[in-house]
Amino acid sequence: MNIQIKRIYDAVEPADGKRILIDRLWPRGISKEHAQLDDWAKTLTPSNALRKWYHVDTEQRWDEFQQRYTAELEEQEEDVQALKSLAQKEKVTLLTAAKNAGKSHADVLKRILERG
Incomplete structure (x- = not known):
């Protein structure tokens, strides 16, 4: 899979x-x-409530954010699978305004998409 x-x-x-x-x-x-x-x-994307909660303290809340966001994505399984299918066929670039993409929802989503 080719996701960046x-x-x-x-x-x-x-x-x-x-x-x-x-x-x-x-x-x-x-x-x-x-x-x-x-x-x-x-x-x-993360819900507004989760996004606001996480931005209060991104360092301390990172681990729990990943768990909560993963749970939210499980409710969007059809859309996750559609994006995963697209990424199996061609290159996909996930775009975000986040300054630290390595500790953002983008990183969590990318890991979920890359899971077998």
Whole structure:
């Protein structure tokens, strides 16, 4: 599977493949034209309550956030499977505005998609 995570603010590249925004809120300062999205997967984003809870203390809440977000994604199994199927066929770039993609929902989603 060929999945990468990229900030929405990074330059668009032909090697990105399918560009999918995985943030619930539209990123500040980015026009829809500039984003060049193939999809906006709102159903695969953390709920507003979880997102707000996590941002209070991202360091201390990271482990529990991963568990809670994984549980939320289990309720979106059809959409997760559709994205996984797409990623098995072609390159997918998960786009987020998160400054630390390694400790964000993007990282959790990528790991879930890559599971066999």
